[in-house]
Amino acid sequence: MLLTLGLSYQSYMLCVLGRLIFGISDSVTVFQHTILCFWFDTNRLPFVFGILLFFVKGIRATNDNLASIFYNVTGSIPAYFWLGFFICLGSLVCCYFLITLHVSVFDPAKPQHKPAIQPNHTNSVPS
Secondary structure (H helix, E strand, C coil), X not given: CHHHHHHHCCCHHHHHHHHHHHCCCHHHHHHHHHHHHHHCCCCCHHHHHHHHHHXXXXXXXXXXXXXXXXXXXXXXXXXXXXXXXXXXXXXXXHHHHHHHHHHHHCCCCCCCCCCCCCCCCCCCCCC
């Protein structure tokens, strides 16, 4: 939001602050992989990571093509960033429902399957 506000108000410092705080994209990948390790067995993880990589590359390619089309139609870069911001808000709502589903499915008393990462984070090395 800080980057989008910086673009809307043409404030270079606000754009830099937004990129500095939220521009570290590797942390998102770490969170995605951690969530996938909780949800899937170890023998299914390579397929799931492949699907995730496919979607990431597909969405990036779509974004690269749609950004120029959107700019040619509207003539506004901040409007495209606001669209992305609202898509991220929709993603946040979906994450809320995913967390609700995750809590209801993963009852610590009755595990459904053996996830790749155990919820009780012991320091033991798996054999």
